[in-house]
Amino acid sequence: MKQNVFQLLRITASYDSNLIIILFLQLNSIFAMQQRPEQLPMQMKFLSCLSLSHLYELEQHLDRFLKSASMAKIPLPFNRSTIRSILIQTVSASNCTQGSLRYWLSAGPGDFQLSSSGCTNPALYAVVIESPSLQVPSCCRVVTSSIPIKSPQFAVMKSVNYLPNALTKVEGEENGAFTGIWLDDEGFVAEGSNMNVGFVTKNKELLMPRFDKILSGCTARRVLTLAEHLVAHGKLSRVISRNVSVEEGKMADEMMLIGSGILVKPVVQWDDKIIGSGQEGPIAQALYDLILEDMRSGPPSVRIPIPY
Numbered sequence: 001m002k003q004n005v006f007q008l009l010r011i012t013a014s015y016d017s018n019l020i021i022i023l024f025l026q027l028n029s030i031f032a033m034q035q036r037p038e039q040l041p042m043q044m045k046f047l048s049c050l051s052l053s054h055l056y057e058l059e060q061h062l063d064r065f066l067k068s069a070s071m072a073k074i075p076l077p078f079n080r081s082t083i084r085s086i087l088i089q090t091v092s093a094s095n096c097t098q099g100s101l102r103y104w105l106s107a108g109p110g111d112f113q114l115s116s117s118g119c120t121n122p123a124l125y126a127v128v129i130e131s132p133s134l135q136v137p138s139c140c141r142v143v144t145s146s147i148p149i150k151s152p153q154f155a156v157m158k159s160v161n162y163l164p165n166a167l168t169k170v171e172g173e174e175n176g177a178f179t180g181i182w183l184d185d186e187g188f189v190a191e192g193s194n195m196n197v198g199f200v201t202k203n204k205e206l207l208m209p210r211f212d213k214i215l216s217g218c219t220a221r222r223v224l225t226l227a228e229h230l231v232a233h234g235k236l237s238r239v240i241s242r243n244v245s246v247e248e249g250k251m252a253d254e255m256m257l258i259g260s261g262i263l264v265k266p267v268v269q270w271d272d273k274i275i276g277s278g279q280e281g282p283i284a285q286a287l288y289d290l291i292l293e294d295m296r297s298g299p300p301s302v303r304i305p306i307p308y
């Protein structure tokens with residue numbers, strides 16, 4: 001028997017502000033998605049990790065969500081605290097304790113036209129996707145992307161304007177790599193398809209490109225903070241964000257991809273260049289452990305408990 005999308009993805013709850021309900025979905029239930037003429041370009045999607053019954057970095061993702069909504073000129077269907085509460089309630093209704101919460105904002109059902117002026121009500125959607133275990137980091141290859149990077153105005157906001165991102169990911173996969181890596185308009189290292197990039201230099205600095213032309217990743221920002229522990233223990237000399245040339249990146253001792261979908265993933269080859277020892281480096285491993293520990297027992301600013 002064919003599986004529907006909810007079974008395939010292990011979606012355990014969904015929210016739709018048009019229907020004003022939270023659905024608890026039995027995995028074997030048949031569920032038909034309503035087709036609506038949404039203003040597709042005017043949507044954005046977000047992912048917050050759900051771990052051990054806590055939502056990780058919900059506040060940070062929500063801040064970026066609201067900022068992006070304003071930049072995309074999507075009016076909010078509710079204020080911040082109501083959106084926050086709906087998201088928490090959706091996770092609570094799912095009974096899911098490990099997985100991810102993905103949410104969208106849209107200009108709402110409309111008239112199939114380009115402008116959102118024909119859309120009556122902005123809409124919020126959310127789904128909870130169960131995943132039994134967290135990703136264990138495995139080493140990967142990356143390739144320089146040939147897909148043009150988005151201009152800074154669109155790269156710094158999260159939206160569904162993600163065709164370039166999707167093509168960069170597919171191009172990477174077609175070349176036997178995990179993803180493509182973008183360079184910015186000046187030729188400096190930018191980011192991956194849906195993840196940030198970090199390096200460990202020969203001087204043991206944790207180095208990341210600045211966030212002014214790329215998405216300000218919640219995970220990368222948290223990694224920058226958590227990495228101060230490694231500075232305190234002498235494993236890193238300092239943590240810094242600045243322009244990174246391709247040559248410097250390829251000569252680094254370590255390279256890693258960072259994002260809420262992958263946490264910290266070591267890169268051992270970029271194009272034809274082997275990075276460092278060609279194996280997972282100690283700093284990538286330590287940063288992954290720090291993020292994992294933060295998800296399990298970090299401060300209330302990054303962990304929101306779910307009342308089941």
Ligand SMILES: Cc1ncc(COP(=O)(O)O)c(C=O)c1O
Binds near residue numbers: 193220258259
């Ligand atoms: C283009 C891009 N860069 C970086 C990231 C990583 O951001 P975060 O850590 O908030 O998931 C994402 C996440 O989707 C992204 O789409």
